[in-house]
Every structure is written in structure tokens, then in C-alpha cells.
Amino acid sequence: MSIAGRPVAPYLRARVPALTGRVVARLLADLPVYADLPREEISGDIADIVQHNLRLFADVIEYRRPATEGELAQQRDSAAQRAEEGVPLDAILTAYQVGTAMCWQETAKGALPGDLPAVLEIMDRIMVLQQQLTSAVSNAYLEARRILDSQEHGGRHALMAALLAGDALDRFSHATGPRPAACYLVLTLALAPHPDERVQPPGPGAGVAARRKIRRVRSVLDRFAGAPVLTALDASGGTVLLPAPEPLPWHGPDGLCAMVDEAARAAGVPVVAAAEAVEPEAVPAAAARNAEIVDLVARTGRPPGLYRLADVLLEYQLSRPSEALHGLAQLLAPLEAKPELLQTLETYLELGLDRRTTAAALHIHPNTVDYRIRRIDRLTGLSPSRPADLQHISAALVARHSL
Structure with missing residues (x-):
């Protein structure tokens, strides 16, 4: 025509x-x-x-x-x-x-x-x-x-709520809806805001961007599990329960770390996650522990990704309330008035005690790094060049972030 x-x-x-x-x-x-x-x-x-x-x-x-x-x-x-x-x-x-x-x-x-x-x-x-x-x-x-x-409002929502609350699951055993799994991977996510959520002044588009982000994360999780997973997510993150009838691989192209990385790419935001596989009755404790790990990762400046308790054992233990925690933090108190020294110390440790890499990261000369490390030694009596001091410095930094 x-x-x-x-x-x-x-x-x-x-x-x-x-x-x-x-x-x-x-x-x-x-x-x-x-x-x-x-x-x-x-x-x-x-x-x-x-x-x-x-x-x-x-x-x-x-x-x-x-x-x-x-x-x-x-x-x-x-x-x-x-x-x-x-x-x-x-x-x-x-x-x-x-x-x-x-x-x-x-x-x-x-x-x-x-x-x-x-x-x-x-x-x-x-x-x-x-x-x-x-x-x-x-x-x-x-x-x-x-x-x-x-x-x-249906069975999946009710099952998720019961698992997180630690309620008895007998009522789900003979129901026509979802039934409890023998084991769950408890996954706690922290989702950074998408740039479209930061639009000023705030409007309906921010809510749409948040729902879009959540939907994309759910899609990745559902594909990984091969079925819709139990989720309690909002714009900042939340908890996901994946039935885990057998141990799930941590690394590799089909592993949990790759799944979290894919979720971050799909959502277009950094994602920090913690995971632990437990039986149904241990879900509440695992969710609480995961939340502490995610918070600890954020406070200690670790990069986005998936973490287990084993990945943060020292930081986790040092963050427990104790009389020693305040004392450890006080080891670096002389640096409070010298933020550039504290920043140099943290960067120096994060980059494996490499003075040139630290200098490049801070946009200063390597000799300035050496000078600042010497000043830190004079002010605190601690130097990262001494193995015994290095342990105390690492513990003190963790304690500072935990208070």
C-alpha cells in the first residue's frame, strides 16, 4: 500500500x-x-x-x-x-x-x-x-x-514473617501454599540509593526508581534460585531467604558472590550483603547477625560485595561491647586533632603498607607518607612498620569504628 x-x-x-x-x-x-x-x-x-x-x-x-x-x-x-x-x-x-x-x-x-x-x-x-x-x-x-x-497478603508473605519472627511453622506443613524448607540461606542486603532516587526536589520518580531497583534485584535472586524467593526488601535493602537443600557455592560463576555482583549490576547500585545457611528455627538469629556484619562492613569502609562472619571475625569480635574496646580506641586518640594522619594511617593499612600506592591514593609525595608515619609513631608510640604494633593499630582502628 x-x-x-x-x-x-x-x-x-x-x-x-x-x-x-x-x-x-x-x-x-x-x-x-x-x-x-x-x-x-x-x-x-x-x-x-x-x-x-x-x-x-x-x-x-x-x-x-x-x-x-x-x-x-x-x-x-x-x-x-x-x-x-x-x-x-x-x-x-x-x-x-x-x-x-x-x-x-x-x-x-x-x-x-x-x-x-x-x-x-x-x-x-x-x-x-x-x-x-x-x-x-x-x-x-x-x-x-x-x-x-x-x-x-498470601502464603509467601506469611511464611516469610513467621520465619523472621521465629514462630512455629506447623501451620504451613499441610497448607496448599509454600512450605518451609529444611534449610535456608539467609541473605541480608544493603542497597545504596540509585542516582534517580536522589533527584531534587523529591517526586514520584524517586519512588519509581526505588521500586525498579528492588524489582531488578528480585529478578536476579529468582533466577539464581530457579523460583521466586522469600523477600522483605525496601529501597535500603532487607532480608532474603533462599531455600538451600544443599550447600551453595560461594565463589565461581554460579556462586553466591557472583549472584550478589550481578544483582548490583542489574540494580545499578553498590550492594553490601551478608549470608549464612541455617535451619528454619535459626533464621532470626542469622538475620540479626547478618545485619551486624553488613553494618560493620559499612563502618569499616570495606568494599561492596558478599561477606560471611569468617570474613570479618576480628572486626566482629572487637566490635562486641567490652571494657577493652574503649581502651583500644584510645590508642589512637592523639591523632584526633590530626585527621590527615589518621587518613594516611587507614589508607596505608588498606593498601598493604605500600607507601607509593598510598601516596598516589592520597595525591601526595611518597616522602610525605614516610613523614606522616614517623609523626604517628611519635604521637602514639605505635608504628605500622613494627609487627607487634601493627596488630594493635588494626585493632584500634576497628574499635574506633565500633564506638
Whole structure:
């Protein structure tokens, strides 16, 4: 079919990139909920689905047939994601209507009186496709909301709450819903804020970015476990319970460390995590211990990633309340008024007592590092160059972070 002497389908396909930009700009201008979405989502998911729809319009016109179920799969997936993010259904349907109208205007541009039969047929094809889109998008959105509501108030939520509270699990043994596993990997996560959550002034987009971040983390965890896992997550993190019928590998491409790294990449934020495999009755204690480990990692400046108690044994033990804790911290009290010395000392230890690497990290000369280490020795009587002192310095730094 042709309009104004040009084949409609090839013309429309050639215009997809430019028309996508115009449609997205129109959505941002006309629909406040889209204007509040994270920039990453607008240039990614939203632009992708607009392009997919425009190419589908071209196919429907060229082959003179309705869209197939497979061709509508991406729209259904997109609608389910928007449902999880809390985007209203009426805004989504309006967006599809805006895109359809702009596509039609581009297609019919320059139509001549003799093009009337083609115009009418194309209009009919587009109306049928719009009906298919409305049905597919609405059904997928409402189904996603139904599942979300069911999960929130259903058996998985109740089981998660019972495990974290240490309640008896007998009532779940014969239920039709989820049943307790023999062993759980208790995973505690701390999620850094996504840049889109820091938008000022705060608006609806920050909430969408937070839900998007959580959804991506859950997707990674579900893929790793091979089934939906039990989660209690908010924007800052929370607890996840993965059934662990057998010991899970820690390292390697299919290990837990790789899973946490993948979750961080998917969410676009640093993730600190602690994990421990326990029987159901030990879940509350493991969750509490993990929370302490995650907090300890943050306070001691360790890098993001997955930690076990074995990874922080010294810091964990030294952070326990005791009379010695304050005394250890006081070993470095003479440096309180000299923050540059304290920073040099911490960096020097973190970088394996390498003066050149420390100098580069602090943007100073290596000789300045040597000078500051000598001053630290004079002020505290402790030097990292002496093995016996090094143990006391490390313990004192941990104690300082724990008070």
C-alpha cells in the first residue's frame, strides 16, 4: 500500500528512530507520570517499546493482517513491569493512544484524494491493532497487579514473617501454599540509593526508581534460585531467604558472590550483603547477625560485595561491647586533632603498607607518607612498620569504628 506515491511500510520503518524521539518527547510533555519516570527508564524500556510498536505498525500494514500473540509479548512484559513500578493503567493506555495517533499522522502525511482506499484500509488495520494492544496491555497489567497483591497478603508473605519472627511453622506443613524448607540461606542486603532516587526536589520518580531497583534485584535472586524467593526488601535493602537443600557455592560463576555482583549490576547500585545457611528455627538469629556484619562492613569502609562472619571475625569480635574496646580506641586518640594522619594511617593499612600506592591514593609525595608515619609513631608510640604494633593499630582502628 502506498500514500502520496510512497510505500507506507518501508517509509514508516525508515522513520522509526526519529518518530520514536518525537513520541517519547510527547509523552514527557503530556503525561506527568511519564515525566517523573527515571531518565534511564525513559531512554531504555520506554523508548524500546515505542520502537517495537512502530515497527509492528509497519508489519501489520505491509502484510495486511492482525498482530500475532508473539508480536504482542513485549508489550505484555512492559505492562507487567509498569504495574510493578506503580504506573497507573490509564496513563499506560493513554501513552499507547498517543503513539498510535502520531504514527497515523506520519503515515497519512501528504495523502492525495486518490489515496482514499489505502487510507481507509490502513486506518482499519491500525484500529484493529490498537484494540489488540489495549486488550493485551490491560490483561497483563491487571494480572501482574493481582499476583503482586496475592504475594503481599498470601502464603509467601506469611511464611516469610513467621520465619523472621521465629514462630512455629506447623501451620504451613499441610497448607496448599509454600512450605518451609529444611534449610535456608539467609541473605541480608544493603542497597545504596540509585542516582534517580536522589533527584531534587523529591517526586514520584524517586519512588519509581526505588521500586525498579528492588524489582531488578528480585529478578536476579529468582533466577539464581530457579523460583521466586522469600523477600522483605525496601529501597535500603532487607532480608532474603533462599531455600538451600544443599550447600551453595560461594565463589565461581554460579556462586553466591557472583549472584550478589550481578544483582548490583542489574540494580545499578553498590550492594553490601551478608549470608549464612541455617535451619528454619535459626533464621532470626542469622538475620540479626547478618545485619551486624553488613553494618560493620559499612563502618569499616570495606568494599561492596558478599561477606560471611569468617570474613570479618576480628572486626566482629572487637566490635562486641567490652571494657577493652574503649581502651583500644584510645590508642589512637592523639591523632584526633590530626585527621590527615589518621587518613594516611587507614589508607596505608588498606593498601598493604605500600607507601607509593598510598601516596598516589592520597595525591601526595611518597616522602610525605614516610613523614606522616614517623609523626604517628611519635604521637602514639605505635608504628605500622613494627609487627607487634601493627596488630594493635588494626585493632584500634576497628574499635574506633565500633564506638
